Amino acid sequence: MSSSAETIAKNARLGGNVLKTITNEKRSSLLYKIHDGLKANAHSIQEANKEDLRNAKEGQLADSLYKRLDLFKGDKFETMLAGIIDVAELEDPVGKVKLARELDEGLNLYQVTAPVGVLLVIFESRPEVIANITSLAIKSGNAAILKGGKESVNTFREVSRIINSVITENQSTSGIPSGVIQLIETRQDVSDLLQQDLYIDLVVPRGSNSLVRQIKSSTKIPVLGHADGICSIYLDKEADVDIAKRITIDAKTSYPAGCNAMETLLVNPEMPQWWDVLENLSRAGNVCLHVTGDVKEAYLSKLRESNKLDDQIQSFVVDAVNSSDFDKEFLSLDCAVRFVASTEEAVTHINLHSSKHTDAIITKDKSNAEYFMKAVDSSGVYWNASTRFADGFRYGFGTEVGISTSKIHARGPVGLDGLVSYQYQLRGNGQVASDYVGSGGKRAFLHKNLDISQAPF
Template identity: 60%
Template sequence: MAEQLAKDAHFAATILKTLSDTERSDALSKIREGLLQAKDSILEANKQDLLLADQGGLSSALIKRLDLSKNDKFDSMCDGILDVAKLEDPLNKVTLARELDEGLNLYRVTCPVGVLLIIFESRPEVIANITALAIKSGNAAILKGGKESLHTFKAMAEVIDHVLDTKTRVPSNAIQLISTRGEVSDLLVQDRYIDLVIPRGSNQLVRSIKDNTKIPVLGHADGICSIYVDEFADIEKAKRIIVDAKTNYPAGCNAVETLLINDKIVHSPSYVSILESLASNGVTSHLVPELLSSLPKVLKEKYEKLFVEAKESDFHHEFLSLDIAVKPVSDVKAAVGHINRHSSKHTDAIITENDDNAKIFLNGVDSSGVYWNCSTRFADGFRYGFGTEVGISTNKIHARGPVGLEGLVCYYYQLRGNGQIVGDYQGGGGKRAFIHKDLDVKGIVL
């Protein structure tokens, strides 16, 4: 069953990549129209999932991710499909052109990765996001949603299947949606046909997948994001950034979880105002003992329950809630050191008006996103102008950070000749030398 499903996806991928950009983009427009027409039934299915999630004691963070009705999430999801459709075609771009010899030209050309297996929890909008990115980039995709989003998943899957089968030239089986855990286990061994696994969910999910497949895995296990407030920070600017990074969407993997503050401003009115701005927005600060003991009495009394003692584990932890771990550091290099020891290599930021310190931080932090004077919440494919994303990767091979179309293509080499053989050339038995002349790739259409 799983092998046949993977074979079908592989065959569909070989056809999908030959469709024109117009055909692939038209399919996305049709999917968007179908989802919008079925909005009421999809949101009704989503209500069933929310009710079951609440009854089953699912965490508030996961319930927020599951809900498609809040903050125009459904409409934004559909608009994201259109955004992807409007992006430049990522396929068949020549990224290198080289004349090896007269009449023997080498080209490096972008192409799809092949077959994607995407496993996700809670967020049903992932179905639309990845369907859009997969089709636009010429990749086939097999999607598995979590049991907590099963009703929403099925409602959206029915719409997408119907649209692709009846209104587009996208081949059957290019997008397949599965719903059982057993199928996932069987698919994880199909490394002959599946080219990339993308898990979106908990640390446990990602690590379990990495431990049970030979297929390359793209993703991140945690979003332990840190912000360092430098001694040269603009404090008003810092407060706005920190509050946004923590409270805009606490359940997001790009929400800040750790706040590092330079020793020189700790115990100052500036430091107190930062803590007060967090507390006034309902954030619980987990302070290391020396900070908690020196907290001004008036502040502690005003927000009695919002200041607690931090444990060491808090600095290795993704709260996904209105909580933040706070610690002083001696300077920017100490901040970099702390982040590189504790972070999940997701997104980290410095707040400073000092260019030299910013440069030390930007060059020194070993994360997929490193920011200066802005919120970690900008770590997102839509905000980067990618249309949407399949996820955020903390890997160091192939794709890193928010992964959009560019992260779903690789390349192959085309060599075009006129009867040449290796035996005529130096190193192959002959005397003819290679030219190895680089050509301008601009304007080359193969």
């Protein structure tokens, strides 16, 4: 363990301990100043970004990744700046009273939201993410240690330098110390910091499934992980065929690399015209269908009957590899397809194969939909809507730290709410437990819930 990792973590902890006590006004005001600082230094950020782009070109980075690196393409830089203001203007997530209870006369218990403390966030190479995460961290009163993808290292360094100089310049008025936002650069740093469970409270890895699993195996710190996004759509026997066509095209083809894209289509063979949905995916969406034997036979014969079976359709049908295609995040214009005989069977398939991200049912039958939403064990359970809605912006959270497939603390798109936890405040005037029944005393607890809007602080 390097002493530098301990120093970084300890400084974050000390910074976070102070940030926790700073008012929302001062936290938000610092975000405006960070916005202004980044705007005023657009030129130096662009120079750094150009260097990353030059290195990427030399390193022969894939075209799609190269495009993501360019912070000054279109209005990306302005959108990044606007995002900081959006977060600054959100409601304060800290200090909200969630429960108020009179334990006894003059002895009141309050559950109050509080920052988690110190975050270690590991993210990809999109250069704007550093600004998003900095805003969310400061707004929610958390210190953050950030590690971005190495392709954007020059941009990250320059953005981080500016953010930290703004924090330092404003320290005397804001009270927010340096150390609250720190950038680290190497994998060794990450690996050393994962040992600092005394100082770091939560690790948020945004990346591949293997990265998340490897991090979970090598730390005692809780991990808010986003593993694969294996999202399924179930076409119930009461599915509307037009809705089914529209939603499956959107869910599969509008952004196949997205974690909220459909990877599996479950079809109830009693649904009228179900084969239209498959045909539409291939013809309108260029989607290659990985189908089981029974689906293949039924699908091709239905199209043959209506004289629609042609080379195009044939070329978009392949045999599903049963042992793996239903556990795969294709991230491409591919989709695994199988029959299920009922909503129950669809639920069983999903609870076994999905990554607990987002799964949808298409149906006009309310009771099937209600059962599906109650029984599926995923962070998002949708009825007649595309899985692509699983996103912090679309949910109205402003921006997001990531999409969690963890089962506890925060699920689905994680905005400010996922970066706070709570504390119990107990306010008394000298009460001791041994005066109460159950502990040798005579007094009974009142346990009377109070109006949370009337909390005296």
